[in-house]
Amino acid sequence: MAKSIKVDREYDAPVEAVWAALTDNEDLSEWLKPCKFEPILGYDFEFRTKPSPGFDGIVSCKVLEIINQQFLSFSWSGGSLQNTVVSFRISPLPNNRTRLQFEHSGFEGLINKLIVRRILASGWKHKILKNYLPEYLAK
Amino acid sequence: MSDVFKAIADPTRREILMMISESPRNINQLSEQFAMSRPAVSKHIRILRESNLVRIEHDKVDGRQRNCYAQLEALAEVDAYLKKLEAFWEGRLDNLAQFLQRKPKQ
Numbered sequence: 001m002a003k004s005i006k007v008d009r010e011y012d013a014p015v016e017a018v019w020a021a022l023t024d025n026e027d028l029s030e031w032l033k034p035c036k037f038e039p040i041l042g043y044d045f046e047f048r049t050k051p052s053p054g055f056d057g058i059v060s061c062k063v064l065e066i067i068n069q070q071f072l073s074f075s076w077s078g079g080s081l082q083n084t085v086v087s088f089r090i091s092p093l094p095n096n097r098t099r100l101q102f103e104h105s106g107f108e109g110l111i112n113k114l115i116v117r118r119i120l121a122s123g124w125k126h127k128i129l130k131n132y133l134p135e136y137l138a139k
Numbered sequence: 140m141s142d143v144f145k146a147i148a149d150p151t152r153r154e155i156l157m158m159i160s161e162s163p164r165n166i167n168q169l170s171e172q173f174a175m176s177r178p179a180v181s182k183h184i185r186i187l188r189e190s191n192l193v194r195i196e197h198d199k200v201d202g203r204q205r206n207c208y209a210q211l212e213a214l215a216e217v218d219a220y221l222k223k224l225e226a227f228w229e230g231r232l233d234n235l236a237q238f239l240q241r242k243p244k245q
Contacts, residue, residue, distance in 0.1 A: 007232055009236070012236075027242075030238060032235075080143070
């Protein structure tokens with residue numbers, strides 16, 4: 001199970017254009033999902049996506065970090081995803097191209113504990129021997 | 140699906156799940172193990188059950204006892220969900236490429 005979703009892309013456009021596409025409300029609404037974004041730290045906004053059973057289609061976000069023409073991150077909460085984090089890191093490449101490193105993270109807290117502990121099932125046995133049994137014997 | 144995340148977000152429910160994934164236990168046994176009231180354990184079990192992480196069967200010997208079995212296959216749904224989410228972002232970032240092509244260069 002992945003700890004986060006990572007996508008690495010190159011775009012045939014200069015950093016300024018990619019940054020505008022990430023931070024301009026109309027641009028973002030066009031290529032991502034309709035929203036009322038403002039590039040202001042702490043700004044709350046929503047994306048409207050397709051509703052599905054158990055999900056009203058609204059993703060609530062808050063701008064978490066913003067470094068002009070370099071980095072943008074916002075929280076992403078909707079449906080099963082609560083307080084996950086989406087981030088975009090951009091850097092210039094030769095020939096007016098731009099590299100984008102995208103990441104959606106924040107699932108690990110919920111999932112990994114369970115998975116790791118399941119894999120380390122012996123850890124559970126260990127815990128019984130180390131904690132529960134001595135407690136029991138001490139009674 | 141949404142319930143799986145909620146179900147495993149709680150540390151007590153993770154503990155319960157870990158415990159019964161080792162071997163099935165009934166609600167009384169779980170209450171003892173967690174020093175928790177029976178209704179409190181039942182509530183956790185209900186949430187785990189609703190998200191398909193736990194299955195309950197009546198004990199074959201003592202029909203009054205209900206045994207809890209872990210069904211960690213439900214976690215495959217989490218994996219499937221994240222794969223779908225990844226596909227969503229892949230699609231959106233493809234959109235971004237097309238958008239940048241369309242947009243007149245400044």
